[in-house]
Amino acid sequence: MTPFPILYEDEMLVAINKPSGILVHRTGISEDRVFVLQLLRDQLGGTHIYTTHRIDRGASGVLVFAKSQEAARFLGEQFMEKTMDKRYWILVRGWVKEPGTIDYALADKESGRGHLDAVTNYSPLGMSEIDAPIGLRYKTARFSLVEARPETGRRHQIRKHFAHINHPVIGDIRHGDVKQNKYFRDVFGMKRMMLHAASICFQHPGTGKDLTIAAPIGDDFRFGLQLAALDHILPQQ
Numbered sequence: 001m002t003p004f005p006i007l008y009e010d011e012m013l014v015a016i017n018k019p020s021g022i023l024v025h026r027t028g029i030s031e032d033r034v035f036v037l038q039l040l041r042d043q044l045g046g047t048h049i050y051t052t053h054r055i056d057r058g059a060s061g062v063l064v065f066a067k068s069q070e071a072a073r074f075l076g077e078q079f080m081e082k083t084m085d086k087r088y089w090i091l092v093r094g095w096v097k098e099p100g101t102i103d104y105a106l107a108d109k110e111s112g113r114g115h116l117d118a119v120t121n122y123s124p125l126g127m128s129e130i131d132a133p134i135g136l137r138y139k140t141a142r143f144s145l146v147e148a149r150p151e152t153g154r155r156h157q158i159r160k161h162f163a164h165i166n167h168p169v170i171g172d173i174r175h176g177d178v179k180q181n182k183y184f185r186d187v188f189g190m191k192r193m194m195l196h197a198a199s200i201c202f203q204h205p206g207t208g209k210d211l212t213i214a215a216p217i218g219d220d221f222r223f224g225l226q227l228a229a230l231d232h233i234l235p236q237q
Contacts, residue, residue: 061197062215074205085201091194126233
């Protein structure tokens with residue numbers, strides 16, 4: 001497999017731009033045998049690394065690992081205290097015309113803790129309409145590119161939240177729109193989920209200063225934006 005693009009590295013941290021289609025680490029609900037954690041460890045020459053957060057298999061974008069338990073604990077506390085600034089770019093069905101907040105508790109079957117509070121802030125970046133009778137009811141299809149800023153980190157939070165407000169993420173097989181996903185896959189040839197972890201900002205465990213790490217979008221994500229006539233919204237990276 002092609003080495004992961006390194007976005008940032010020092011003696012305490014390493015951040016990569018994760019491609020879509022690979023899990024961060026082993027879970028009890030997946031039969032996958034290849035994971036970011038083991039591949040990155042090999043890429044770094046056997047350096048032991050610790051997960052500090054995760055993004056979905058189908059998502060791409062910035063992913064930060066710690067090189068010590070102390071650094072991992074420091075970052076973990078920031079996640080728990082909701083002091084990290086995480087920004088995601090998503091392509092969704094329909095027009096999202098105004099910024100807003102989704103405050104909707106979510107169940108987490110993996111943890112078995114029942115419904116947990118979950119909050120996602122969002123802002124529209126652009127809207128489009130293309131000549132594609134995806135739902136058969138209309139001759140055109142509408143899309144929005146949205147920046148999501150989750151305050152909490154529940155499993156599939158962004159995907160579930162936007163499905164809840166009837167703007168499902170394009171390419172999301174589990175929570176998305178079946179007709180939209182099939183059209184993008186069979187007619188357009190697009191196979192990925194349109195969810196990208198664009199940037200993260202946190203306090204560095206060594207210096208105590210704010211560190212912002214951004215991940216450029218890949219060709220597959222830009223292809224999805226082109227299909228939705230929204231590729232002009234984001235700068236060339």
